[in-house]
Amino acid sequence: MSELIFKLSHHGRCATAQIPRHVAQKTTIPSHLLRNDEPLLPEVSELQVVRHFTKLSRANFSIDTQFYPLGSCTMKYNPRGIHQLAMLEGFLNHHPFSLPINSQGYLSCAYELQEILKAVTGMRGVSLTPMAGAQGEFAGVAMIRAYHHARSDLTRTEILVPDAAHGTNPATAAQCGFEVREIPTDKEGNVDLDSLRKVVGPKTAGIMLTNPSTLGVFEQNIEEIASIVHEAGGLLYYDGANLNAILGKVRPGDMGFDVMHINLHKTFATPHGGGGPGGGPVAVSERLVPFLPMPIVAKKEETYYWLTGKECPQTIGRLSAFMGNAGIILRAYMYARMLGKEGMERVAEFATLNANYLLAKLKAAGFTAAYANRRASHEFIITLKIEAKELQITALDVAKRLLDYDFHAPTMYFPLLVPECLLIEPTETESKEVLDAFADALICIVQEAKIKPDLVRTAPHTLSVRRLDEVKAARELDLVYKEK
Amino acid sequence: MSELIFKLSHHGRCATAQIPRHVAQKTTIPSHLLRNDEPLLPEVSELQVVRHFTKLSRANFSIDTQFYPLGSCTMKYNPRGIHQLAMLEGFLNHHPFSLPINSQGYLSCAYELQEILKAVTGMRGVSLTPMAGAQGEFAGVAMIRAYHHARSDLTRTEILVPDAAHGTNPATAAQCGFEVREIPTDKEGNVDLDSLRKVVGPKTAGIMLTNPSTLGVFEQNIEEIASIVHEAGGLLYYDGANLNAILGKVRPGDMGFDVMHINLHKTFATPHGGGGPGGGPVAVSERLVPFLPMPIVAKKEETYYWLTGKECPQTIGRLSAFMGNAGIILRAYMYARMLGKEGMERVAEFATLNANYLLAKLKAAGFTAAYANRRASHEFIITLKIEAKELQITALDVAKRLLDYDFHAPTMYFPLLVPECLLIEPTETESKEVLDAFADALICIVQEAKIKPDLVRTAPHTLSVRRLDEVKAARELDLVYKEK
Amino acid sequence: MPFIPHSANDIKEMLATIDVTSIEQLFEEIPAHLRVKNMPAIPESLTEMELGRLMRSRAEQDSGLLCFIGAGAYEHHIPAAVWHIAGRGEFMTAYTPYQAEASQGTLQLLYEYQTMMASLMALDISNASMYDGATALAEAILMAVRLNRKNKSNRILLPSCVHPFYREVVKTIVTQQGIELVDVPFDEKTGRLSIETLEKMTHEEIAALVIPQPNFLGMLEEVDTLTDWVHAKKALAIAVVNPMAMALLKAPGQWGHAGADIACGEGQPLGVPLSSGGPYYGFLCCKKELARQLPGRVVGRTVDLEGKQGFVLTMQAREQHIRRAKATSNICTNQGLLVAASTIYMSLMGPHGLRQIALISHQNAELLQKKLTAIKGVELVFEGPYFHEFVIRVPRSVEFVLHQLAKSKMQGGFDLSKAYPHLGECLLVCVTETKTAEDIDKFVTALASVLSCEDHSRDKTEKTEHVRTYL
Amino acid sequence: MPFIPHSANDIKEMLATIDVTSIEQLFEEIPAHLRVKNMPAIPESLTEMELGRLMRSRAEQDSGLLCFIGAGAYEHHIPAAVWHIAGRGEFMTAYTPYQAEASQGTLQLLYEYQTMMASLMALDISNASMYDGATALAEAILMAVRLNRKNKSNRILLPSCVHPFYREVVKTIVTQQGIELVDVPFDEKTGRLSIETLEKMTHEEIAALVIPQPNFLGMLEEVDTLTDWVHAKKALAIAVVNPMAMALLKAPGQWGHAGADIACGEGQPLGVPLSSGGPYYGFLCCKKELARQLPGRVVGRTVDLEGKQGFVLTMQAREQHIRRAKATSNICTNQGLLVAASTIYMSLMGPHGLRQIALISHQNAELLQKKLTAIKGVELVFEGPYFHEFVIRVPRSVEFVLHQLAKSKMQGGFDLSKAYPHLGECLLVCVTETKTAEDIDKFVTALASVLSCEDHSRDKTEKTEHVRTYL
Numbered sequence A, B: 001m002s003e004l005i006f007k008l009s010h011h012g013r014c015a016t017a018q019i020p021r022h023v024a025q026k027t028t029i030p031s032h033l034l035r036n037d038e039p040l041l042p043e044v045s046e047l048q049v050v051r052h053f054t055k056l057s058r059a060n061f062s063i064d065t066q067f068y069p070l071g072s073c074t075m076k077y078n079p080r081g082i083h084q085l086a087m088l089e090g091f092l093n094h095h096p097f098s099l100p101i102n103s104q105g106y107l108s109c110a111y112e113l114q115e116i117l118k119a120v121t122g123m124r125g126v127s128l129t130p131m132a133g134a135q136g137e138f139a140g141v142a143m144i145r146a147y148h149h150a151r152s153d154l155t156r157t158e159i160l161v162p163d164a165a166h167g168t169n170p171a172t173a174a175q176c177g178f179e180v181r182e183i184p185t186d187k188e189g190n191v192d193l194d195s196l197r198k199v200v201g202p203k204t205a206g207i208m209l210t211n212p213s214t215l216g217v218f219e220q221n222i223e224e225i226a227s228i229v230h231e232a233g234g235l236l237y238y239d240g241a242n243l244n245a246i247l248g249k250v251r252p253g254d255m256g257f258d259v260m261h262i263n264l265h266k267t268f269a270t271p272h273g274g275g276g277p278g279g280g281p282v283a284v285s286e287r288l289v290p291f292l293p294m295p296i297v298a299k300k301e302e303t304y305y306w307l308t309g310k311e312c313p314q315t316i317g318r319l320s321a322f323m324g325n326a327g328i329i330l331r332a333y334m335y336a337r338m339l340g341k342e343g344m345e346r347v348a349e350f351a352t353l354n355a356n357y358l359l360a361k362l363k364a365a366g367f368t369a370a371y372a373n374r375r376a377s378h379e380f381i382i383t384l385k386i387e388a389k390e391l392q393i394t395a396l397d398v399a400k401r402l403l404d405y406d407f408h409a410p411t412m413y414f415p416l417l418v419p420e421c422l423l424i425e426p427t428e429t430e431s432k433e434v435l436d437a438f439a440d441a442l443i444c445i446v447q448e449a450k451i452k453p454d455l456v457r458t459a460p461h462t463l464s465v466r467r468l469d470e471v472k473a474a475r476e477l478d479l480v481y482k483e484k
Numbered sequence C, D: 001m002p003f004i005p006h007s008a009n010d011i012k013e014m015l016a017t018i019d020v021t022s023i024e025q026l027f028e029e030i031p032a033h034l035r036v037k038n039m040p041a042i043p044e045s046l047t048e049m050e051l052g053r054l055m056r057s058r059a060e061q062d063s064g065l066l067c068f069i070g071a072g073a074y075e076h077h078i079p080a081a082v083w084h085i086a087g088r089g090e091f092m093t094a095y096t097p098y099q100a101e102a103s104q105g106t107l108q109l110l111y112e113y114q115t116m117m118a119s120l121m122a123l124d125i126s127n128a129s130m131y132d133g134a135t136a137l138a139e140a141i142l143m144a145v146r147l148n149r150k151n152k153s154n155r156i157l158l159p160s161c162v163h164p165f166y167r168e169v170v171k172t173i174v175t176q177q178g179i180e181l182v183d184v185p186f187d188e189k190t191g192r193l194s195i196e197t198l199e200k201m202t203h204e205e206i207a208a209l210v211i212p213q214p215n216f217l218g219m220l221e222e223v224d225t226l227t228d229w230v231h232a233k234k235a236l237a238i239a240v241v242n243p244m245a246m247a248l249l250k251a252p253g254q255w256g257h258a259g260a261d262i263a264c265g266e267g268q269p270l271g272v273p274l275s276s277g278g279p280y281y282g283f284l285c286c287k288k289e290l291a292r293q294l295p296g297r298v299v300g301r302t303v304d305l306e307g308k309q310g311f312v313l314t315m316q317a318r319e320q321h322i323r324r325a326k327a328t329s330n331i332c333t334n335q336g337l338l339v340a341a342s343t344i345y346m347s348l349m350g351p352h353g354l355r356q357i358a359l360i361s362h363q364n365a366e367l368l369q370k371k372l373t374a375i376k377g378v379e380l381v382f383e384g385p386y387f388h389e390f391v392i393r394v395p396r397s398v399e400f401v402l403h404q405l406a407k408s409k410m411q412g413g414f415d416l417s418k419a420y421p422h423l424g425e426c427l428l429v430c431v432t433e434t435k436t437a438e439d440i441d442k443f444v445t446a447l448a449s450v451l452s453c454e455d456h457s458r459d460k461t462e463k464t465e466h467v468r469t470y471l
């Protein structure tokens, strides 16, 4: 691995071509407001910067270099053309406070994306402003609260969340001031209806569901769940992380959901960027429209403009300083335009085909599917509990060993209720050949575990570092470099 | 290493988003003119293409990732800003046959570069059209011929070339229909004057010299050489490959040269691109101006326009379909503007400082300099003839082992007259730390050669391939992939 | 089928392996009556070339104006190297670095970022990013309230000289948890906070005071005094700052005797393009004692099996994927790629470069301010030092002025008349190192000419009626 | 000091190690009186930001026109992936792959390129690039003359329907070696070569015939007949072709009974931007028997120490750095990066995509031609099939017409009146897949309106006197 950039630092050096010359050093700012030490930024040349970070980049796995079957994350191809067009100067240099007459290009894209998202979700209103799925959830749950409050229904203090849910669901509910009630899952991966009936009631503000769930199966009782919750006066939140599985096939609005978010960085193929940025637009049914977060783009005649709290007094408010991750919204818009209607359906079709194919191959090779009787959605779970017991290798070991085979590992140990699980999502943009090679790698690794288990347990062996000590990292916090 | 892209090919697949739809397949072109088989282009998806070539790129060394002390090649930092600006749509989409009124942006840059090159070379005329150094040489030697012919001096059939010269020099002279006479080098790396005096005469059309020479030293007798050749009626060609060493310090025009080329991809930092493109403008003294290759940019009032054979009837003609590597000319122009006058001098100063520093360090560590009594220019030669004898390791072995240390190898076995030589050119954009680390690596390798010589002899060990069999490649030519 | 690599033959083989006869069959568990029959109009698909045409014409519509707007988003020169490298596939198309061994590039970069940002703030630690400056402030406030469990106060002093949209965002987020936000007005003469006003607001206990530097009006606060004051109240000092300015101005950790406890703000000035308002990123730094309450991802340095240095996500026990409902925040996807850009940017600039840019922006602002206030009728609204933004009052409607300026390809600033109606027709004007002396003169000339134009009466009718601005 | 990383302290230490007192001293071997004292005016250095301003304004001047010019450089859609990847530092900033083990990326790519290009030409082998199409043709001719040592002829039939600038370049290069170029006129009616004319030129022996497809006038030659004819004369057939067209049209290796011997041309249509005429690249393919006379770099597949597949530069004994004065060419630096782009382009397109693009370009050309020749006074000059370019005659001066079209943001084509004065006022018009039906209509309308404008007498005076075009 590369040294820290601070080790390349040398007093008095900088990337000269980047720095304005001829700056008078005297200033009228009172000296007690001025800084008189230097922050620890590296002092390096432009070539050093380019070389250092180019080299760092090469220590990453990415979609551009590896198959990345990370369940729940939808690591599909991020079209280069979209990236290039989003970087046009007219978009990049556009100030968020430019006058609307100087913003029609961007606004028209945002407006049309709102319309497209309404169409594919079966919802009535959309706000693009949330900056990731979790913020979309926040907006959604806040709208649920606002809805009940608007009806002077102040007793609803609980949000129901299935135990398979992603961590953001309970965390969001809590951040919105709700109590979280967990609902167990039945054997086939559906929400346990009896348990649901037991907890639902006048305190229920709503339920948060992912469908297909993070267990990789379609929630078959969705209509019944909807009627149970609705009858109790609660609302249904749809966590759109898995929208890729059903794009153009079935719509949350038609399933009975009242509000949802869409992860643009998943279903709409905007790059994950090593952790972000993302986009988490919210879509709502008629009754929640008044509460949507601001701003929203509206259109009058041929002109686009911003709707704000003035026109929408019941809004839950703003969620970002400007209007959210505009550049991501632009990219998602372009992706939607490249796919078109047919293309969207095909996303679901081929994501599902790939998942079911890989599952079938792995099952045939002796792996245990967590929900063997179910169709996989766009992802599926295998559990290594048998391998863990018989061979003393864990899902972690297998995941790490996959890296040596030049495959990114699937999501591991999530959802929490399946032991030693790997959640595998191949996405529609991977070819059959890649899936075959991946299945072969998994089969090989189990063989290795039988013959040379240490090879697996101490993997990876071929990357820039060997297996890292996370416990030490958490115990002896070393979060910033300090010069000696 | 990656498989060949043809192995990923799958009939009926393509990067759909790139291909126009709705194309009627019927055509009016007579069928005997149509192709009825398919060329062997891969049938792959866009993701497969991105992944394949991204991975291939990672199997390269480059300036952006490694120190690249390749003598005679001037592998310095290629400023990113220049690349970005050269890719502005106004430049990229500009057709070479656009009317001059629609080309003033580009033409003004080319014109100003012509002026800058005149200034730094001390010459009177410049043509930017040659597409690399070797084509610049061609233009230069062709002008020498044209000059003599214009004076009805038809007996000059020989071009003199020092034995240290780059292969392009004799090859160019031959391609221009001249006979090549080699001139030996004296002990201190200068042209042997006695030998020169012997061969020079009425058959001498000219001499081609690099100064500083490819031996890494400044030709001290340059003025005497000039007067010997000029008195015999010959002209002096300056191979500008090493201009980096003297930029702004001494000018070929002032040394007595009549014509020269400038490698924009060396001195003017345009990227080498894995072998090209480059740029090889020629600059000439007054008497050769009429013979310059076309086109040239001229200026009248505030308007720029092309000069062609019409205005310059004595021109040697055109060298490219349009006007040469325009995008490279643009980049070189920008680099010159970023450096400015002072910046140019500093190039020579720091390139020379780095070379002499590294040479001093290596000498101190016991390496043999080919010209120990001389100042290094921007590059220098060490000879491993002692190591070859005592340790049975060759310059090739050391070069290959350097790759394991994450350094590109220096130029090896050139110039031909120094046995087991490494020609080392650090360039001005590398830091002292890098030079120190490189010296340490060389020292280590000699140590390794003593203790574990096979480690050195079978290097490299850490790259995507081990040492490659060049003999097999040349004997059993495999130049294209064939489907079985 | 854009981006889908399956040939007809692949599909056949795959279906056979799954043992179904059609792709349709894979959706059989979805109740048939729920299936979309006829999806409403979504346009037909476009090839990349067609899309290029469309988007170029859209981008064209919004471009070509000289920008003197700041108000939380700043135009700075971004070296080409920044996005050339941040845009490499390996950074851009990687996920969150959960598989540390396969993500050392992103992880080491984030560790380097944390070091740079913490040091820029003169604080001990930094997280790996929040969504933006506004949400970073909301999270800082939530943090402060959690830390203040002792005195149980959940009152936060949130001055009105903090960015109005930050205040709106904070309100949306923190009031869900019943946190009380107390508005602190600024001094009408100086455009800054005064201790007298603050004292008046503190009959009840408070959890924290938010201190902006520079504040939204561009003015520099007396940060030492404010920090010491809030500490004396046994409450926390939360700094919300422009990170670019911190190379020049005293940094949060250096304020007063003990330093601010938490610093947050918008990372955009450090290498992130304006881009219609996002994606940007929020930074969040704090003293090390507060580490366990920090929200968001954090990278730590550790060693591998062989003792070699390596980097991992750490303190994950705070995060939603482990702690679920008890997490410090629900944030998951953050703004990683922008942080990558910023880290490259800060590395190129170094401490010297960053300071130069801050300084020249400040000097350009002073130059512009002097020239603007020399125009008849234009007045500087506040007295005292500012950074690179300042407020002027104009003798006509700001909205009219801005629309007129737009006609001469000029974006004249941020209209304060709606966010701060009591200030009258005021304009917040910004200038950075990107503007030359000629740009500045152009703007001055344009404004002078707009103001000298006769017909006052048409101010109102000139506005396009339904085209509203942000506020 | 842009791009120089030395701190003052570094310099001091380095000078001490060298044992000199100043950098100046390192230049002591250069005679003092030769040293530059006062270098003539070179402008002051610019920062990247300043340079950006300057270059943006220059780029602006040349942009925004709809382009119907071809004439050897063609506007095609270039997928973003092409340059995103070709522009990666590892491809862009590497040198020629002399150290094969550290250059497998470039080398494998070149091997893949050679395979694709040879196959596109239906020939056995390809080199790794020449400078451009014109020099590739010159090198092909030199090759043919070397190969024809037996019959010793150095006469080359070079038809006038080959690109006029290619002919000029060929002349500059090959006449240095005393090679004789024989101009072969094309048939005035068909714009193509005729066997009758050829027969007339061959009273003496010839070394080769150059066969363009399509020719410079856009017309499709009877390549089978021509190839068989030249082979019957015991001379070589040199094809100079548009590689894009070869996905649709019969490829050189398929011409006549034995196929062309050498194929060359301009690689630009395959993923290389117009870029004011360069950098482009020339391709050069031939039958395998001719391999040893091929100029330029060639990559071969081999194995490493462990038997693993790998790639190296091979047949280097032909090249100037080994063979020196006896090399097949003096070429050293070639056009590698453009080849990288083309290889990526061809991979994205595949055989199907390339054919579609060729086909739609052809169809668009037919559409445009029909509409243009429907304008009163506009005539199609040649009869017979063409690819995506055709010649029209206009009733006014071409130069006037082009300048008028430029006013409506249209680049109307290439002015043939200077290269082929005997044709009269003729325009070579090109259209590719990048033009929509509306673009085509726009052009037609613009031309119609230019031609309908009354004042014929001013044709000449309208020209800006000193602004000359290329020819």
Ligand SMILES: Cc1ncc(COP(=O)(O)O)c(C=O)c1O
Pocket (backbone or CB within 6 Å): A072, A073, A132, A133, A134, A135, A166, A168, A169, A210, A214, A239, A241, A242, A263, A278, A279, A280, C331, C332, C333
């Ligand atoms: C099922 C599920 N829900 C919610 C989220 C949160 O979305 P984001 O990361 O965009 O905040 C994720 C993302 O990983 C997820 O997989």
Ligand SMILES: Cc1ncc(COP(=O)(O)O)c(C=O)c1O
Pocket (backbone or CB within 6 Å): B072, B073, B132, B133, B134, B135, B166, B168, B169, B210, B214, B239, B241, B242, B263, B278, B279, B280, D331, D332, D333
């Ligand atoms: C000394 C010398 N002369 C000439 C050349 C030829 O220049 P080019 O490669 O640009 O054709 C080179 C390039 O390697 C060189 O080093």
